[in-house]
Amino acid sequence: MNVETEALTRRFGTVTAVAGVDLQAGPGVFGLLGPNGAGKTSLLRMMATAMPPSSGTLRLLGRDPGRYGSRREIRRRLGYLPQNPGYHPGFTVAEHVEYFALLKEVPSARIRAAVATAIDRVGLGDRRRSRLRTLSGGMLRRAGIAQAIVNEPELLLLDEPTAGLDPEQRLAFRALLRDLGQRATVVVSTHLVEDVAAACAQVALMDDGKIVFHGTPEALAARGNGNDAGDTPIERGYSAVLAEARS
Amino acid sequence: MTRLLRVELRHNAMVLLLPVVVALFWLTTYRKTVAMAPFWNVRAASLQLNAVLDFAVSVTGTAAWMGSREARHRLTDQLTVTARPRWARLLVPWAATAIWALVVYFGCVAWLYAATAHQASWGGPLWWPVAVGAASVAAFSALGFAVGTCLPSRFTAPLATIAAFFVLALSTQLIHGSQSYWNVSPIVTGPWDMAPQPGVATFYPFAPDLPIAQVMFLVGLTAALLGTLGLPAGAGGRPLRLAAAGLTGAGLLAAGTAAGLAGTGTLGPHGMIDIPALHDAASDRPLRYTPVCSHTAIPVCFNPAYARYLPATAGALAPVLDQIAGLPGAPARIVQESVTYRQEPGNGVAVFYAGRSAGPARVFPVVLADQVPGPAMTAAQMADQAASMYAGGLVRGVIGDGPAASPAQNAVARAVLTAAGVRQLTISSPSGKAARGTDAPDSGRQEVAPGTTAYAAAVRFAALPASARRAWLVRHIAALRAGQVTLEQIP
Numbered sequence: 105m106n107v108e109t110e111a112l113t114r115r116f117g118t119v120t121a122v123a124g125v126d127l128q129a130g131p132g133v134f135g136l137l138g139p140n141g142a143g144k145t146s147l148l149r150m151m152a153t154a155m156p157p158s159s160g161t162l163r164l165l166g167r168d169p170g171r172y173g174s175r176r177e178i179r180r181r182l183g184y185l186p187q188n189p190g191y192h193p194g195f196t197v198a199e200h201v202e203y204f205a206l207l208k209e210v211p212s213a214r215i216r217a218a219v220a221t222a223i224d225r226v227g228l229g230d231r232r233r234s235r236l237r238t239l240s241g242g243m244l245r246r247a248g249i250a251q252a253i254v255n256e257p258e259l260l261l262l263d264e265p266t267a268g269l270d271p272e273q274r275l276a277f278r279a280l281l282r283d284l285g286q287r288a289t290v291v292v293s294t295h296l297v298e299d300v301a302a303a304c305a306q307v308a309l310m311d312d313g314k315i316v317f318h319g320t321p322e323a324l325a326a327r328g329n330g331n332d333a334g335d336t337p338i339e340r341g342y343s344a345v346l347a348e349a350r351s
Numbered sequence: 352m353t354r355l356l357r358v359e360l361r362h363n364a365m366v367l368l369l370p371v372v373v374a375l376f377w378l379t380t381y382r383k384t385v386a387m388a389p390f391w392n393v394r395a396a397s398l399q400l401n402a403v404l405d406f407a408v409s410v411t412g413t414a415a416w417m418g419s420r421e422a423r424h425r426l427t428d429q430l431t432v433t434a435r436p437r438w439a440r441l442l443v444p445w446a447a448t449a450i451w452a453l454v455v456y457f458g459c460v461a462w463l464y465a466a467t468a469h470q471a472s473w474g475g476p477l478w479w480p481v482a483v484g485a486a487s488v489a490a491f492s493a494l495g496f497a498v499g500t501c502l503p504s505r506f507t508a509p510l511a512t513i514a515a516f517f518v519l520a521l522s523t524q525l526i527h528g529s530q531s532y533w534n535v536s537p538i539v540t541g542p543w544d545m546a547p548q549p550g551v552a553t554f555y556p557f558a559p560d561l562p563i564a565q566v567m568f569l570v571g572l573t574a575a576l577l578g579t580l581g582l583p584a585g586a587g588g589r590p591l592r593l594a595a596a597g598l599t600g601a602g603l604l605a606a607g608t609a610a611g612l613a614g615t616g617t618l619g620p621h622g623m624i625d626i627p628a629l630h631d632a633a634s635d636r637p638l639r640y641t642p643v644c645s646h647t648a649i650p651v652c653f654n655p656a657y658a659r660y661l662p663a664t665a666g667a668l669a670p671v672l673d674q675i676a677g678l679p680g681a682p683a684r685i686v687q688e689s690v691t692y693r694q695e696p697g698n699g700v701a702v703f704y705a706g707r708s709a710g711p712a713r714v715f716p717v718v719l720a721d722q723v724p725g726p727a728m729t730a731a732q733m734a735d736q737a738a739s740m741y742a743g744g745l746v747r748g749v750i751g752d753g754p755a756a757s758p759a760q761n762a763v764a765r766a767v768l769t770a771a772g773v774r775q776l777t778i779s780s781p782s783g784k785a786a787r788g789t790d791a792p793d794s795g796r797q798e799v800a801p802g803t804t805a806y807a808a809a810v811r812f813a814a815l816p817a818s819a820r821r822a823w824l825v826r827h828i829a830a831l832r833a834g835q836v837t838l839e840q841i842p
Contacts, residue, residue, distance in 0.1 A: 154428045172588040179434040190425030194362050206355045207433035207440060215354070251429070 105130050105163075106259050106289035107151060112160035114146050121146035123313035124160065133285035135300035135321070136293040137342060138310035144293040145187055145263055147310070151291065152184040152261050165259055180209055183257030187264045187293075189248035193237035197228050197247050200236055204251035222254040225280060227273075241268040249277075253284065260290045266299050278303040301325070301338045309345050316349035352443065359447035365413045369455050375405045376459045384463055388549050388721060389470035390656055391477055392557060396540035396547035398463055399480035402456065403487045403537045404519055410452040410488055411495035412512030417444045418499025419507050436587030438595060441500060441580050449492040456488050457481075473640070473655035477552065479562035480540065486569035487537040491515055493576040500580060527698065534561060534624060535568045535613035542618050544698040550722035551622035553656045554689035558634040560626035564613045571605025574598050618694040642686065645669075648676030653687045653719075660719060663734035670771035671742045674821060678828050680749045682715035685741075690722050700724065715748065717741050742773040750831055757834045759841060762805040763824075766812035766841075770820065808841045815842060 107129040114122040122143045138144050149155050150162060153169045165181055167174035191200055201219045210218050223232050226246040231239065236247060245268045252260060266274050281303040284290050294300060300307050301321045309317035309324065317324060321338055327348075328340025380401035387393050418441075421427050430440060464476050498511050522536035526543040533539070539561070540547060552558075581587060581595025612626050619625035621635070642652040645665030649672040653661050668685070675681045690704045704718040720728055720736045728736070746767050751760040799805045812820060823842055830836050 149428065152428070152432045154431050176434050176436075176588070179432055182432060184429065184432045186428045188425055190421075190427075190429060192362060192420070192424055192426070199358060199362070203355075203358055204429070204433065206358070207430065207435045209434045212354065 106165050107134075107291065108161075108163040109151075110161045112147070112150065112162055113158050114143075114150055114155070115158045120313050122150065122157075125310075125313075125315050127308060127315060127318070129289050129291060129306065131285065131287065131289050132305040133281050133290045133292060133303050135304035135307040136291055136310065137295065137297060137300055137307060138293075139295065139346070142310040143313040144310055146313075148184075148261050148263050148291065148293050149186075151259075152182065152186075153179060154184070154186075178259070180255065181258045183252035183255065183260040185248045185252040185262045185265055187267075189245070191236045191244060191247065193235065195236055196233050197223060197236065197239070197250070198232040200247055201250045201254050205254045208255040210255050218254050218256070222250040225253065226250045227276060242270060242273055245269060246273070249280075256287075258288050260284060260288050261293075262290065263293045264295075265292060266294065266296060274299070297334075297338050297342050298336065301336070309342065311346055311349050314349075317345045352439070355443050356447060359444045360450065363413075363444070363447045363451055364416050365410070365448050365451035368409060368413050369451065372405060372409050372452075372455055373459065375409065376402060380405055381459070381463055381466075385466050385470075387547075388727065389467055389472070389659070390549040390553060391467060391471055391474040392552035393547045393549055394463065394467045394471075395477035395480040398460065399483050399540050400538050402459060402484050404516070406452060406456050406484065407487045407491035407519060407537070408512055408516045410448065411491045411515035412508045413452070414445065414448045414492040414495030415499035415511035416495075416508035417448050418496040418501075419503035419505075420444065420499075422503030423505060431585065436591055437583075438581035438586040438591055441496075442577065445492060445496040445577065448496065449489050452488045452492060453485060456484060460484070471656070472643075472658035474553070477557050479557065479559040479566075483537050483562050483565045483569070486566045486573070490537075490569040490573045490576070493573045497576045497579060530614065530617055530694075532610050532614035534616055535565055535610045537565050537569060539565075541623055542692070542694070542698070542700050545622075545700045545724050548622055548722065548724065549656070550690055553638075553654055555621040555637055556634040558619065558621070558623040558625060558630065560629040561613065561616060561624040563629050564609045564616070564626060568606050568609035568613070571602045571607075571609060574602030575606060576602070578602055618692055618700065620691040620693070621689070622692045637689070644684070648672045649682060649685060649715075651685045651717075657687060657719060657721075660721075660730050660733055663730040664719070664737045667734040667738035668742060668745070671738070671745055671768065671773065673817070674767050674771060674824070675745060675749045678749050678824060680713075680828075680832065682713045682745070682748065685715045685717055685745075688716040688718055690718055715741070715745060738773055742768055742771060749828070751834065755834075757836070758805040759808070759836045759838050760831060760834065761799050762808040762838060762841060763812060763831060763836075765799040765806075765809040767820070767824075769809065769813040770817065804838050808838045812841050 105128045107127065109125050109127045112122060112125040113120065125147060136144050136147065150157050151164065153175050156170065162169060164178045167178050169175045169178055195203065198219055201222050202215060205215045205218055223229055226249050228243060228246055228250065231243065236244060239247065245265065249265060252262065266277055269277060278299065281290060281292065292299070292304065304321055307319065307321050307324055308315050324341040324345065325337035326341065328334065328337055328344045333343040334340040380398065383401060384394055384397040387397055421430055460481050495511050499507050519536065519538055522533055523539060523543055525531070526533045526539070541551065578595045578599030581592060582599065586592060586595065612628055615628065616624040616626040640655055643655050643658045643661055644650040644652040645661055647665050647669045651661065651665040651668060688704055690702045693701045693703065695701050702723045704716070717737060720733050746764045750764050799809055827836055
């Protein structure tokens with residue numbers, strides 16, 4: 105398993121954002137669903153080693169991120185796209201991706217090819233020399249995905265990656281996710297359930313800091329019925345599980 | 352790291368600010384400095400004082416802007432989860448900022464020093480003041496970067512810029528006398544409140560005691576500030592954080608030691624701050640140089656650094672020298688002397704000069720107005736002042752001097768000076784305390800008041816043709832010096 109958590113908890117003062125999450129995820133695309141404030145981003149940030157858990161255990165790529173040496177090794181093999189990715193506006197797309205490749209300690213000999221591949225995979229090949237300040241929101245999101253995958257990560261964590269993408273880009277992105285999931289563990293946090301249905305093999309639904317469902321998208325869809333809110337079976341399943349968890 | 356540095360160099364905010372810094376340097380440093388007399392020490396001191404302000408202030412703001420960049424661009428999380436240690440990651444944009452600032456700083460130094468090399472008649476560049484400037488750039492960039500990293504906001508950079516200016520400007524306000532810890536401030540080039548003097552480091556070697564302490568302080572400050580960036584838990588592994596702690600400690604120790612050393616400094620006799628622990632006795636030995644001399648009846652010899660003042664000064668003294676050359680008691684040469692400095696109470700500095708005779712021939716010592724504190728002068732102004740200060744002394748040295756001078760001696764002296772065009776009769780002793788704009792004390796001075804018989808004799812003698820006057824002097828100088836000539840005997 106590339107991600108293993110046990111009673112993972114994160115508190116911010118008196119607020120418990122993640123409350124004792126147990127989770128395992130192996131290679132493939134893993135969807136993390138939940139309403140706003142459910143704790144998805146906090147869980148993802150802990151998985152990304154951006155912040156330590158308050159309690160519980162976390163193992164990533166078979167290592168304990170609490171130890172600096174292991175954490176550094178995990179980070180070499182990690183890709184992360186936060187919910188609101190930042191960027192240096194003066195950098196070009198290629199420089200942005202190269203910058204992260206250098207910080208992720210991609211071997212020098214491989215950087216040029218890795219940057220080109222990452223940019224091509226997100227469909228920004230023709231904008232590689234464009235400064236980031238000139239790009240649209242969707243393009244910036246793709247540039248963010250490119251930096252996340254430039255080191256060919258074994259664990260890729262994407263927080264709301266399809267926000268701002270147009271329908272065509274979302275379709276292309278789902279294909280990219282499926283492709284990345286062939287070799288790596290991809291955890292996608294989203295509240296767009298159709299993305300999960302289309303690309304994920306496993307899905308977890310969070311509410312109030314807890315995992316309230318863990319299974320396949322089909323199993324989630326099966327939890328719904330005609331009376332639940334939603335246009336698609338998986339949306340109805342999503343609504344049914346949340347209603348059950350809150351009752 | 353090299354590749355990362357290249358990326359950072361391409362996108363450093365300092366690049367955008369370079370034209371502004373160069374313009375600032377031209378406006379506040381270059382124009383002011385090249386307007387000063389072309390003495391290397393004067394130019395170097397002006398460079399240190401002004402360029403440090405230009406560069407340190409601007410680099411502080413820029414570095415603060417770069418230091419706050421990650422947070423302003425919402426990149427903190429993305430960069431935190433990269434493999435490279437945070438400390439190493441932060442040092443790269445700091446280095447890029449410092450490199451750009453240093454490149455431009457050295458370019459500006461080269462520009463100013465090239466102009467000085469073109470104008471100066473003697474000596475060579477002084478590098479210690481340049482080193483202080485370079486160390487200031489590094490230290491203030493580290494300061495700005497640390498502030499920007501710790502307090503990231505769009506207001507950090509402007510506030511850091513303003514703070515840096517006031518810290519530098521106010522750092523000298525507490526200096527009291529030459530013995531002050533505040534002398535470690537990089538804008539202090541010598542005794543505070545005494546402008547750079549051309550005579551300093553001209554007759555004696557430049558004593559780098561204070562610049563050494565300043566560089567030590569600034570390097571220590573740089574190390575301590577950069578070290579603190581590596582102290583937080585997420586900055587790196589245990590070995591890296593231990594190294595950062597060691598660097599911080601060593602930096603603080605160096606900075607503290609340097610400030611302590613600066614506090615032990617005193618104004619040395621040659622106008623520079625001497626720090627006993629750093630002082631090299633070799634810098635107390637006079638510099639060897641071949642003086643430049645005029646072709647006047649009595650040669651006027653200056654330190655070669657003052658060569659540009661020689662023609663005017665020799666020209667102003669020539670009429671007097673023509674009158675007295677070859678007479679008993681006349682000097683064989685007029686030689687420029689160095690002055691000595693002494694700290695007075697408060698921030699006052701007293702400047703002394705002492706006449707001396709060297710070798711078998713009698714030497715008349717002179718000190719030029721530029722060698723003592725005061726406003727800058729043109730060559731013509733300095734020549735006029737030299738003539739008014741020394742012509743009387745030269746003439747009285749030949750004719751007879753002192754309180755017991757006879758009326759005839761006073762009348763002849765007045766006549767010779769009048770004939771030489773020296774209107775202000777001021778007679779200086781060959782030694783005394785110098786203060787520019789005032790005459791040296793002369794207890795033996797005797798006025799020849801208009802309406803007296805002595806005055807009439809002086810007017811009469813001055814009206815003689817120069818050849819007749821000189822012929823009379825040659826024949827009667829011995830009797831005149833002995834006080835055996837009466838006013839009536841003066842033709």
